Every structure is written in structure tokens, then in C-alpha cells.
Amino acid sequence: MTPSVSHVRGFALGACVVLVIGGCAAPGPSAPVETRGRVVEPAVALAPPAPVAAPPEAAAAAAAPEEVVPPVEPPATAREPAVQSLFAAAMQFGTRGEWERAQAALERAVRLAPDYADLWRELAFAQYRQGALEEAGHTARRALALVRAARGDPGPVVRLAERIESARRAQAGD
Amino acid sequence: MAGRRKSGGTRGRSSRRTKRSPWRRTARFVFLHLALWSALAFAAYWLWLDYRVSNAFEHRRWALPARVYARPLELYPGAAVDRARLEAELERLGYARVETPRAVGEYSVARRAVEFHARGYPFWDAPEPRRAVRVTFAAAAVAGLVDVATGAPVALMRLEPAEIARINPRRYEDRVLLSFDELPRAFVAGLVAVEDRRFFEHVGVDLAGLARALWVNVRERRIAQGGSTLTQQLVKNLYLTRDRTLVRKFNEVLMALSLERRYSKRDILETYVNEVFLGQDGNRAIHGFGLAARFYFGRPLGELTTGEIALLIGMVKGPSLYDPRRAPEAARRRRDVVLGLLADAGVVAPAEAARMREAALVVRTPGDGGRTVADAFIGLVHRQLGRDYSREDLNTAGLKVYTTVDPELQAAAGRALPQTLARLEQRPGAADLQGAVVVAEPVSGEVLALVGDRVPGRRGFNRALDARRPVGSVIKPFVYARALADPAAWSLMSVVPDAAVEVTDARGQVWRPTNFDGREHGDVTLLHAFERSLNLATVQLGLRLGVDEVVDHLRKLGLGRDVPRVPAVLLGAVELTPYEVAEAFTILANDGFRVPLRAIAAVTGPDNRKLTRYGLKQRAVMDPAAAALVRFAMTRAVAAGTGRALQSLLPDALPLAGKTGTSNDHRDSWFAGFGANRLAVAWVGRDDNAPTGLTGASGALRVWAATMAQARTRPVEPTLPAGVEWRRVDPALAGAYPRDCDAGLEIPVHIESALPQLADCDGRVETPAKRGVVDRLRDWFR
Numbered sequence: 026m027t028p029s030v031s032h033v034r035g036f037a038l039g040a041c042v043v044l045v046i047g048g049c050a051a052p053g054p055s056a057p058v059e060t061r062g063r064v065v066e067p068a069v070a071l072a073p074p075a076p077v078a079a080p081p082e083a084a085a086a087a088a089a090p091e092e093v094v095p096p097v098e099p100p101a102t103a104r105e106p107a108v109q110s111l112f113a114a115a116m117q118f119g120t121r122g123e124w125e126r127a128q129a130a131l132e133r134a135v136r137l138a139p140d141y142a143d144l145w146r147e148l149a150f151a152q153y154r155q156g157a158l159e160e161a162g163h164t165a166r167r168a169l170a171l172v173r174a175a176r177g178d179p180g181p182v183v184r185l186a187e188r189i190e191s192a193r194r195a196q197a198g199d
Numbered sequence: 200m201a202g203r204r205k206s207g208g209t210r211g212r213s214s215r216r217t218k219r220s221p222w223r224r225t226a227r228f229v230f231l232h233l234a235l236w237s238a239l240a241f242a243a244y245w246l247w248l249d250y251r252v253s254n255a256f257e258h259r260r261w262a263l264p265a266r267v268y269a270r271p272l273e274l275y276p277g278a279a280v281d282r283a284r285l286e287a288e289l290e291r292l293g294y295a296r297v298e299t300p301r302a303v304g305e306y307s308v309a310r311r312a313v314e315f316h317a318r319g320y321p322f323w324d325a326p327e328p329r330r331a332v333r334v335t336f337a338a339a340a341v342a343g344l345v346d347v348a349t350g351a352p353v354a355l356m357r358l359e360p361a362e363i364a365r366i367n368p369r370r371y372e373d374r375v376l377l378s379f380d381e382l383p384r385a386f387v388a389g390l391v392a393v394e395d396r397r398f399f400e401h402v403g404v405d406l407a408g409l410a411r412a413l414w415v416n417v418r419e420r421r422i423a424q425g426g427s428t429l430t431q432q433l434v435k436n437l438y439l440t441r442d443r444t445l446v447r448k449f450n451e452v453l454m455a456l457s458l459e460r461r462y463s464k465r466d467i468l469e470t471y472v473n474e475v476f477l478g479q480d481g482n483r484a485i486h487g488f489g490l491a492a493r494f495y496f497g498r499p500l501g502e503l504t505t506g507e508i509a510l511l512i513g514m515v516k517g518p519s520l521y522d523p524r525r526a527p528e529a530a531r532r533r534r535d536v537v538l539g540l541l542a543d544a545g546v547v548a549p550a551e552a553a554r555m556r557e558a559a560l561v562v563r564t565p566g567d568g569g570r571t572v573a574d575a576f577i578g579l580v581h582r583q584l585g586r587d588y589s590r591e592d593l594n595t596a597g598l599k600v601y602t603t604v605d606p607e608l609q610a611a612a613g614r615a616l617p618q619t620l621a622r623l624e625q626r627p628g629a630a631d632l633q634g635a636v637v638v639a640e641p642v643s644g645e646v647l648a649l650v651g652d653r654v655p656g657r658r659g660f661n662r663a664l665d666a667r668r669p670v671g672s673v674i675k676p677f678v679y680a681r682a683l684a685d686p687a688a689w690s691l692m693s694v695v696p697d698a699a700v701e702v703t704d705a706r707g708q709v710w711r712p713t714n715f716d717g718r719e720h721g722d723v724t725l726l727h728a729f730e731r732s733l734n735l736a737t738v739q740l741g742l743r744l745g746v747d748e749v750v751d752h753l754r755k756l757g758l759g760r761d762v763p764r765v766p767a768v769l770l771g772a773v774e775l776t777p778y779e780v781a782e783a784f785t786i787l788a789n790d791g792f793r794v795p796l797r798a799i800a801a802v803t804g805p806d807n808r809k810l811t812r813y814g815l816k817q818r819a820v821m822d823p824a825a826a827a828l829v830r831f832a833m834t835r836a837v838a839a840g841t842g843r844a845l846q847s848l849l850p851d852a853l854p855l856a857g858k859t860g861t862s863n864d865h866r867d868s869w870f871a872g873f874g875a876n877r878l879a880v881a882w883v884g885r886d887d888n889a890p891t892g893l894t895g896a897s898g899a900l901r902v903w904a905a906t907m908a909q910a911r912t913r914p915v916e917p918t919l920p921a922g923v924e925w926r927r928v929d930p931a932l933a934g935a936y937p938r939d940c941d942a943g944l945e946i947p948v949h950i951e952s953a954l955p956q957l958a959d960c961d962g963r964v965e966t967p968a969k970r971g972v973v974d975r976l977r978d979w980f981r
Contacts, residue, residue, distance in 0.1 A: 106276060106352070107276070107355040111355065125812070136640065160816060163816075163817055170823050170920055
């Protein structure tokens, strides 16, 4: 049977469509923009060290009455300008709501002063504010262990731990 | 419809037409269908090839290259960085040494100071500004740090991180990746001149080149010339098999055209340069000019001479034919031919080409295979990239991976292991030793160095990550911790018998453990049993705790879900990798908090904006008091026990906590230990698991010490957690002195532990109930 002109036209049309699609297949994704070699000028330089007041110390409640527990200073490393400057930077980031940067600064500080309980407490808070509740809970525990080891006032850490715990329960309950 | 015949002269033409028309129309019908369908088929086929090309090329194109950085050097007053270390780092970062630094990237050195103009760096968390600083040193540490412009002291600064590798973030490949911009101009010109003269002009296929090759081949009646463009060669390399059929050639042409349509000449050439096969090293293929340059000449491509580059270009046509090691004559001839081609093409001056031809071809002897020392560490980076970052993240081009490695320590560990093993092999019975070292920062879990092979640059089995071996006595700290977590029942002065014991398991098999010296030591304190790593006492302790208790405890600590429930576990019948052991020991270094080890600090895109980041993590898994007591016992093991060789090897870092480990028949030698800022595990053994004759002390401890001596290790801190206090005791009498005495050994004791009390500072016993035990101890001391 010989095809009618309409048949031929139909096929031609179909083939053209296919060829056109093939020919116009999307070109490859655009090449990445090279940004190497361009140093981005920093927006914020680390602030010069601001003296950090030592946390208020109170005698441990568990001390026997005849024993006078002397208030314990933060570890020597806490006073180092490097640690103080990172602590101050973290506080600044925190007030601006940049909790990830605050956390990064505190992690750097903790490497220099691993026994400084206040750092761990603030780290727990930064994690809490980012919603990493499980991590925050563990970090608060570390802070608490250090505070107790230094016979400091566990109050602030305990309150933070409670906040974290209730946030966790609320999240789990939803 | 049959044609209608018409009569009549005036219709002659049409009647002729209609007479032929059935055949003609059928033929036309067939022809049209054939044409259309084959055009369709061809189009579909090409579409499919096109898809394949782009799919696979994306995979490679966007994977090139991620830049890997080491940890940046931090400077602050008190930092344990001496002048030499800072100088080395500045050199590594490409700073220029001058008399007076005026421009960014310059530095000068005085007797106790270094002044440099820091480049600054856009760290994602806190960018480092450009500034000129002056660093002063005292006693191998930074004494002061001052901003030269303002005179103000600088509390803390970070140098730029050193780039240590370029990798394909999604696949662990053996490549030294080069980006187009860093290819020497002469190299590009030379490659194009020799392999594909019209590369920058053609569309993927060079018809003129093909025609000429066809002519030559026909004339010579063999396949003499390829006529393939670089694009075609790349296609062949990436996608197709090596058989030389017409079909394959057809595919190759189509795919080359597709490639050229989608990607720029830059992209294609860059990928080609990094993919082309250039040799074989055992079972490792040498792909890419970057790796080939290091493999044959031991230097980066950018540092090669024209003659060396000419040889590499010449090897494209036949990497084994022109292998300079196996066929030096042929290689030299090929190099000379290529030099001639380069001169003809104007890439190289004829005089230079002639001069290069005179030069001998010097090839580096295969040693570390041209890889960097950080190879095992890069392997770890790959695994953690794959585990912690999404596919979308890793598909970003120009990734920057900021790792935790300390390049100086990594290099030192990479030297310490082979040097120590070589020394150990001088002992009788020790041969073909292998080893692994893991060094980490306890508080953060950051991996500072990782060595998985005594040939650090060799890519192969990474023993630090994958050698699963019985840990032997290295398990004991965790067993003792289980006891010490119950302070009412156990303290370091608690006494157990170091006496023979038989344990029968459910199947009726009898286990009779022995001590290393084959003797029984009578009643001993936990502290003493730990110091001397006494097996019998440990088993006795473990049986009193209950094997199930101990196994549950070990599993909870994260020592593996498959810790077997057998008494032999008490002596380390548990298989772990050095990496896993290191992670376990973070628990003891962090007062009961387990810190996972990590090799990556952050990953950013090329715009320096952070992708996902996994910060410091930790889990409370052990009672801090128990951890502190075990930590102390470990310092005693180093001070007076099986680890005491460290006293002479690392005198300035004491006290250090450490534990030796030796598995059955001396097949595995372990040492795990830490100071305040460094934790490390060393393993020594044989790949075939044969006995080495080495103990933990005679083998792995030496590797550990050689590494840690260069790690600026600080002593363990004497701080104790709440509920634990220092008491002076008489270790022989296992009793505590009154508090104002100066005698005996100071050990940590939990406030809930009841120690026998000695009556006075001379050691007379007060509590008669404990007399029997004390008498036995006294006898033992006589």
C-alpha cells in the first residue's frame, strides 16, 4: 500500500521533532566560577582581649562544716590572652546570633584550656541555641563535671542543663 | 490504488509517469521510511551516547579537584612553637625570606624573633586579616606577638592552612590533580603540537588529521597513524574499551563531538591531562601527568626540564614501550623525537632542543612511589567525606577540605615508624615488620597524624584504619575501670590474688591463663597488678566482677558490638584497629567522655562559605572518677611498670599515661598512651600474623616514643574530678597514711572507698581485721 502524503508528512514531522529535541538537548551545566586567588577581606577581625571576670565562686554545698573550702580560681590557662580573646569573640558572635561561629570560637578555646568549665558551659549554650540538643546535653555534663572538680558554683550549669533537658523532652514529645 | 491508465497523446507524459509510479512510489516509500527510521535511530543513539558522555564527565569534571588543607598554625603567647617551626611553616606556605619584610608574603629572621607580613585567610568562622607581625621566642615557645603597624599585642592569630593534596572528593583515586591554570605553557603547547595540532580549533574530530592518517595507513597498508584528537583519546580513556573496531571508532567520534559541544577546551584538556594513562607500578596504574611527573622524576610537573616534559608527552603513545626504567634506550630516542617535534612547532628553541638531547635521561628510582607522606591520612579524609557529607556537597566544584593534620607531625611519624622498625628488625626473630601510628588531640578528637604503612607514601593496606588485631593487655584499663566505678567495693589499693585459675566455658573447654613470666605473685593490689600487667590478677578481678558485667561495660564504652562473651576478653581477646583503640583511649584522657576522632574540621565551597560542619562531639560513657583512677594507674605503669622505658625516652613529658599490650605468642605489639594534649596508639606486627618476638614494651612503645618525642607532648594534668582526693598510701601494706604524713606514694582515692588506715607515718597497721592480708603482703616483700 503506498502511503498517502499525510502519512509521509506525519512521519517527517515526528522525525523532525525527535531530531530537534536531540539537537537542542540542554547544554552542559555552566562551568564553575573560579574564585581561587581572590582573598576575601574579613569583615570582623578578632577583638583585642577584654579581661574576663572570674566566675563567682561559692563553697561547695557538700563540704563538711569544719572544712573551709577555699574558692578555686579558673585554671591558669583561662587567663591567657588567647583564650580570653576567643571567649570574647564567641560572646560577640552570640549576641549577633551567629551561633555556629560562636561554637567554632569556643571549640578553639577549649583546645587551649580544656579544664575551663565556663567555656564548656557557653559551648553547651551555643549548641542548644542551634538546636543540637543531644550534643548540648553532653557538653553540659562535661561542664558540670569540671565545675564540680574545681569546686565551683554548679548553679548556672545545672540550670542550663535543665533548660536543655526540658527542650529535649518537648521536642521528643511533639 | 492502482494507477489509472489514460489514453490519448496529450497525456503521454503523465501516462509514462503513472505507468512507472507503483514501483517508484513503493521505492520512495521504502526509501523515506528507511531514511526517517534510521535518522530516528541515529538520533536516539546519539542522544544516548551524549547522555553517557555528559553523565560520566560530570562525575569526573566536578570531582576535580578538591583542595585539601592541613590545620593552620596557631600563634599566641605561650604556644609551643619555636623559631624553627615557624620558619618551616612560612617556607611551606611560600613566604619569601628577605632582610626587611615590606610586602605581603615576606618574612625576616632574627636571633630570637621572626617578623612576617601575614597574608591573612578567609576562614569561614573568623577571617584572619592581613597584617605585619613580629613574633618573639623564649624557651622553645612563643613569648610575644605584636602587630608591627600598631604596636598592639596580638592575642591569637592563625596562619593560612597549607595545601597538602588535591583529591577527587568522591573517590579515593591515586592522582596528583592539576588544574588548567597551573599547567606550564610550554607543556600545553608541546602536548598539543605532538598529539593534536589543531586541538584548539577542531570540534572534537580533526577531519584533516583523519584524512591524512587514512592516506598514510592505506599507503602503508597498516594502521600506522591514529589521527585521534586529544578529545577522542580522552573518550577512549574514560569510556571505551581498547579494542580497535570500526564500531568503537564510530562511537568514539560521536562521543568526542558530544564532549566538545558541552565542555570547553579548558575542561577537556584539564581532564585529559589528569586521566591519560602513563605507566604501571605493580598493580597501581599511573594516570595523569601530575602523578607521572612525581613517579618518574620525583618532582612536580611545573619543575621538570623541557627534556623530561618531552619524554612524558612522548609516553602518551606507549607508556610501556617508552618506559624509561624498563626501556631506557627507546625512551631516550622517543624523547629526542619529541624534542624535535617541539622545535619544529616552535614550542622550544632549536638550540634548547639540541641541548636537551645531549642530556642523559635521569629517572628517579622508585621509592615512595611519588606520593606524599600524608597518604594514609588522605585515605581517612576520603572515608569521612563519604560518611559525613552529602552527595550534593561533594558534587560542588572547587571544594576546600580543611583537615586536622599537623603536617610536621605527620611527616615525623612517617619517619619514626620505618626508622624504628628497621632498628627492631636487628633483633633476632624480628623481620618483615609492619606498623601503624595514630596521633590525636584528646580534647577535640582531631587526628594530627596517621600512618598505615612503614612505607608512608605507599598506597595499599592502611593498617591504622583496617588492621584488626587482638589488643591484648591494652584492654586492661577498661576492665579495671569497671571495678573502680564501684568505689565502695574497689579502690586501687584493693587486693586480689595473682593466682592460677581455670575457667571452663559452656562447651567444656578449659582456659588456663598465665602470666608473662609464668609465675604467680600472690596477693597484689589492683595498682600493682595494673603496673606489671599481671594476667592472673586481672582474670581474678574480672571473674569477681563477672565476665558478662565486664563485656557489657566494654560494649557500652564503644569497643565494638562484637566483643565476645568469653573470659579471654579480660586479657584482650578483642580485635580492634589502631584507630579504634585510639578512640577508646579518649575516654580515659577526657575523664570518662568518649570523643570520636575526626580528620576534617570543615568543608567549604570555593566561595569559602561553609558547607556542613561536624564540630566537637563527646559522650559521657564512664564515671569520671573511674577514668581518673585508671589514668593514674597508667601513669604508674609508665613510672614503674611495663611502660617504664618511656622514662628515659621522653623525660620532659612525664608524667605520661600509657599501657603496653602484647597478644598471644607475641604476634601483636601495642602501646597506647597520652599526655595532656596528645594521645597516640602504635601497633607493630607482621602482615602474615606470624610471631615477632616483640612485646608492647620492646616494640610498639619504641615507635610511640619516637613519634611523641616530636609532638610537643605535655604531661598529664594532676587535676582530679569531684569525689576523688589525693591520699598517701603504703603500696606494700595497701593502707592509707594519716593525712599529715609525708611518707609513701600519693595516689587518687575515691572518698567513698574505705582503705585500711595505718596508725602512724611509720606504717603500723591499725585495723586488725585486715592483718592477714597485710602479713601476706609483708612476706611477699621479704
